[in-house]
Amino acid sequence: MTVTTFDPMHVPTEAQSSPNFLESAHGIKSWIFTLDHKRIGIMYLWSILLSFLFGGIAALLVRLELLTPQKTIMTADQYNQMFTLHGGIMVFLFIIPSIPASLGNFVLPIMLGAKDVAFPRLNLLSYYFWLTGAALILTAICTGGIDTGWTFYTPYSTRTATSVIWMGLGVFVLGFSSIFTGLNFITTIHKLRAPGMSWFRMPLFLWSIYATALIQILATPVLAITLLLLVVERAFGLGIFDPKLGGDPVLFQHFFWFYSHPAVYIMILPGMAIVSELVATFSRRPIFAYKSVAYSSVALAVLGFLVWGHHMFVAGTSEFSTVLFSALTFLVAIPSGVKLFNWLATLYKGSISFESPMLYALAFIFLFTIGGLTGIFLGTLSIDVHLHDTYFVVAHFHYVMMGGTIFAFVGGLHYWWPKMFGRMYNELAAKIAFAFVFVGFNVTFFTQFILGSRGMPRRYYNYPPQFQTLHIISTVGSWIIATGFIMMAIYFLRSLRHGKKAPDNPWGGLTLEWHTHSPPITENFHNTPIITHGAYDYEHPDAKAFILQTQGKI
Amino acid sequence: MNSEATFFMPPAISTYAGDVDQAYYWIYYLSVFLFVAMVGAMFYFVIKYRRKNSLEIPSGPQHSTVLELTWTILPFFLVMAIFLLGFKGYLKMAIAPSNATEIHVTGRQWSWLFTYGNGVESTDQVLHVPKDHPIKMIMTSEDVIHSFYVPAFRIKHDLIPGQYSSLWFEAKEVGKFDLFCAEYCGTSHSNMLGKIEVMEPKAFETWLEHEHEEQNKAVAPEVLGQRLYTKFACVTCHTTDGSPRVGPSFKGAYGRTEKFTDGTSGVVNDNYIRESILQPQAKIVAGFQPVMPTFQGQLKDSDITALIAFIKSVK
Numbered sequence: 084m085t086v087t088t089f090d091p092m093h094v095p096t097e098a099q100s101s102p103n104f105l106e107s108a109h110g111i112k113s114w115i116f117t118l119d120h121k122r123i124g125i126m127y128l129w130s131i132l133l134s135f136l137f138g139g140i141a142a143l144l145v146r147l148e149l150l151t152p153q154k155t156i157m158t159a160d161q162y163n164q165m166f167t168l169h170g171g172i173m174v175f176l177f178i179i180p181s182i183p184a185s186l187g188n189f190v191l192p193i194m195l196g197a198k199d200v201a202f203p204r205l206n207l208l209s210y211y212f213w214l215t216g217a218a219l220i221l222t223a224i225c226t227g228g229i230d231t232g233w234t235f236y237t238p239y240s241t242r243t244a245t246s247v248i249w250m251g252l253g254v255f256v257l258g259f260s261s262i263f264t265g266l267n268f269i270t271t272i273h274k275l276r277a278p279g280m281s282w283f284r285m286p287l288f289l290w291s292i293y294a295t296a297l298i299q300i301l302a303t304p305v306l307a308i309t310l311l312l313l314v315v316e317r318a319f320g321l322g323i324f325d326p327k328l329g330g331d332p333v334l335f336q337h338f339f340w341f342y343s344h345p346a347v348y349i350m351i352l353p354g355m356a357i358v359s360e361l362v363a364t365f366s367r368r369p370i371f372a373y374k375s376v377a378y379s380s381v382a383l384a385v386l387g388f389l390v391w392g393h394h395m396f397v398a399g400t401s402e403f404s405t406v407l408f409s410a411l412t413f414l415v416a417i418p419s420g421v422k423l424f425n426w427l428a429t430l431y432k433g434s435i436s437f438e439s440p441m442l443y444a445l446a447f448i449f450l451f452t453i454g455g456l457t458g459i460f461l462g463t464l465s466i467d468v469h470l471h472d473t474y475f476v477v478a479h480f481h482y483v484m485m486g487g488t489i490f491a492f493v494g495g496l497h498y499w500w501p502k503m504f505g506r507m508y509n510e511l512a513a514k515i516a517f518a519f520v521f522v523g524f525n526v527t528f529f530t531q532f533i534l535g536s537r538g539m540p541r542r543y544y545n546y547p548p549q550f551q552t553l554h555i556i557s558t559v560g561s562w563i564i565a566t567g568f569i570m571m572a573i574y575f576l577r578s579l580r581h582g583k584k585a586p587d588n589p590w591g592g593l594t595l596e597w598h599t600h601s602p603p604i605t606e607n608f609h610n611t612p613i614i615t616h617g618a619y620d621y622e623h624p625d626a627k628a629f630i631l632q633t634q635g636k637i
Numbered sequence: 638m639n640s641e642a643t644f645f646m647p648p649a650i651s652t653y654a655g656d657v658d659q660a661y662y663w664i665y666y667l668s669v670f671l672f673v674a675m676v677g678a679m680f681y682f683v684i685k686y687r688r689k690n691s692l693e694i695p696s697g698p699q700h701s702t703v704l705e706l707t708w709t710i711l712p713f714f715l716v717m718a719i720f721l722l723g724f725k726g727y728l729k730m731a732i733a734p735s736n737a738t739e740i741h742v743t744g745r746q747w748s749w750l751f752t753y754g755n756g757v758e759s760t761d762q763v764l765h766v767p768k769d770h771p772i773k774m775i776m777t778s779e780d781v782i783h784s785f786y787v788p789a790f791r792i793k794h795d796l797i798p799g800q801y802s803s804l805w806f807e808a809k810e811v812g813k814f815d816l817f818c819a820e821y822c823g824t825s826h827s828n829m830l831g832k833i834e835v836m837e838p839k840a841f842e843t844w845l846e847h848e849h850e851e852q853n854k855a856v857a858p859e860v861l862g863q864r865l866y867t868k869f870a871c872v873t874c875h876t877t878d879g880s881p882r883v884g885p886s887f888k889g890a891y892g893r894t895e896k897f898t899d900g901t902s903g904v905v906n907d908n909y910i911r912e913s914i915l916q917p918q919a920k921i922v923a924g925f926q927p928v929m930p931t932f933q934g935q936l937k938d939s940d941i942t943a944l945i946a947f948i949k950s951v952k
Contacts, residue, residue, distance in 0.1 A: 160928065326799025327798070366695075398795045410717075414716070420712045427675060456672060465726025540827075541819075546827065621694050627692065
């Protein structure tokens with residue numbers, strides 16, 4: 084027997100009684116050797132959330148130190164290590180794997196109507212590479228820490244006495260974890276789509292994750308090689324980047340940003356992936372201009388490879404390449420704008436509800452608009468000369484990375500939490516926590532645009548007293564954000580025991596994950612779904628009945 | 638052109654600062670407009686089309702070729718116009734006038750050294766320049782990458798070891814302005830601060846000649862030592878008032894018995910100071926980190942003797 088879409092999964096009683104994936108097996112072995120993409124996704128989820136906690140604590144300590152222009156709580160060396168840890172943990176251990184490896188791993192095969200990813204063993208291996216990378220980074224922290232900044236600029240990184248080799252190896256191994264995830268997702272999307280699911284019937288989440296995966300497998304090897312060269316230079320004195328050994332320090336920057344700029348899209352595209360899902364579900368509308376949103380993801384992935392030079396406008400590259408990179412950088416604004424306009428147009432004539440996931444999606448639009456527009460300042464050559472390496476840049480990328488990716492991730496977590504764990508969290512608490520995080524975020528980071536424009540350089544332990552008022556405001560903002568996240572941790576953890584049981588489709592979504600149980604069974608579906616229409620076909624005559632039935636209201 | 642600080646920008650002192658600010662505020666007002674329009678539309682839609690009953694399934698347009706083309710093509714022209722604006726401003730910064738006076742700057746952990754055309758070297762982390770005359774800075778670094786950043790001039794460029802880079806500016810007003818190192822360079826990155834003193838051209842000439850005379854005069858070793866102390870910015874890490882910074886204070890240091898990090902102890906005498914300047918990692922005073930760069934090759938023997946005399950004199 085087959086199911087067509089909009090036949091909810093109410094199948095024969097004996098099948099219904101088959102346990103969900105959380106209860107199908109017990110004990111530690113059933114987790115650490117699991118090949119189930121859902122369990123791997125959940126292991127990733129707890130791991131990256133733990134990383135987020137550590138990176139967040141480092142951020143709070145950095146902000147606390149900046150409360151006063153001189154020493155507040157730590158020495159200059161400790162401060163330099165702290166902002167390096169914050170950046171390194173947040174970028175490599177948290178944001179890059181966050182959405183694809185945790186939420187993506189969980190929902191991608193289900194959205195496709197598949198039983199699992201194409202290479203389940205590679206998927207598990209990817210997780211163990213992540214763990215190994217994390218262990219190496221922990222080793223670096225325990226053997227002297229690291230004070231190069233997350234960017235490892237040479238020749239400082241060649242000469243500092245801190246644990247660059249361990250850290251470099253850690254990030255190298257993490258890179259493989261990322262490559263494996265990307266490889267798996269590309270193959271899965273090509274080969275395991277359910278019957279009838281053409282490319283243009285896929286949820287937009289998958290388009291963005293697909294574009295992300297392309298960057299993961301094409302760009303990450305460059306970072307891996309670069310860091311390996313750095314390790315070799317430090318360990319064996321082979322001159323590659325250090326001019327004392329005959330190397331070229333600017334070459335390192337080219338190599339580093341050739342990966343790390345595309346990596347910005349590894350981070351933001353999955354955020355956009357989630358926002359498309361949230362906007363569609365909570366407006367009960369198909370995403371406006373589906374195809375242009377899908378293509379804009381691919382366009383961002385391609386353009387992402389052509390703009391790395393904008394990190395080096397004042398680094399001594401030729402004026403010609405500077406001008407060229409500036410022009411190319413502006414092109415990024417176009418697909419980013421297309422997405423924003425299409426999300427706004429989706430809201431038009433929708434039926435919009437304001438559950439917590441949607442609040443994060445709307446906040447994403449708000450914050451990403453600011454993040455994008457301030458990118459225009461930085462792409463403008465004459466202005467970038469002044470703003471480069473100031474707090475303006477810090478504020479800009481936090482608006483994109485945190486206001487964009489992390490807000491989307493948290494929105495996605497609220498959206499799929501009932502699906503993953505079968506429990507609802509306290510919606511009122513979620514709304515209050517959202518308010519704290521949103522307000523705190525703007526207090527913390529908007530002030531930094533002003534700081535940067537006025538000339539406050541980044542990575543400063545001490546600073547001239549004229550900047551103190553704005554620093555105090557920013558630090559207070561960081562405490563407001565922390566309050567929000569602490570509340571969030573409490574209501575999420577509480578929901579696991581005390582939460583109301585979640586219906587199959589609490590939000591009235593139409594993509595395939597809402598067709599199966601909460602939590603899903605190990606095989607995801609009792610029968611292979613057959614897809615007969617687009618991902619967000621709310622106007623389909625059966626859609627309403629489907630929503631009512633799966634929300635548990637009939 | 639108004640040189641006063643505005644809400645977002647510091648005072649605009651260089652000749653091209655006004656152009657930068659103009660571009661900045663142009664984009665700023667455009668951004669505010671776009672932000673209000675987009676977020677305004679978002680709020681309008683979410684309020685107007687909020688769900689009124691849980692059963693409703695709305696219907697509406699799913700795409701519009703005209704709209705899609707508009708918001709793809711229009712932004713293209715807009716951003717290209719902004720690109721040209723920035724390009725124009727950048728050209729002005731990138732090409733130094735041919736009559737510019739060259740001054741060399743060397744960055745090192747964690748100080749600035751300015752060398753003028755007549756051989757005068759800065760001794761106090763202050764760059765003196767004349768008003769209304771273009772100055773071209775020829776820059777390099779002795780160790781890691783630094784960046785020469787003067788917010789009031791809206792100029793910044795990296796100093797790269799093993800390479801020369803340059804930038805130019807012309808100051809329109811006299812005064813003292815902040816010089817920051819903008820590229821992270823280690824422990825005392827945030828103390829790698831200098832000043833730029835813009836002087837009336839006459840006053841600048843007098844100053845430069847006076848410095849030239851002074852620097853060629855024979856002086857007592859402790860006076861030369863004091864000069865080297867500020868010239869190489871030892872002060873960034875070593876105070877003379879007894880307060881410890883990154884390194885121990887020089888106050889009363891000479892003749893004291895210090896415990897070292899390896900458990901041994903020793904007297905701070907001429908040989909210890911010499912060793913600490915040339916091989917800073919050899920004996921670290923307990924409680925401090927081994928972060929001092931070596932000055933091997935940068936100081937002559939007579940300089941080291943002078944520094945020892947200076948440290949001796951700080952009681």
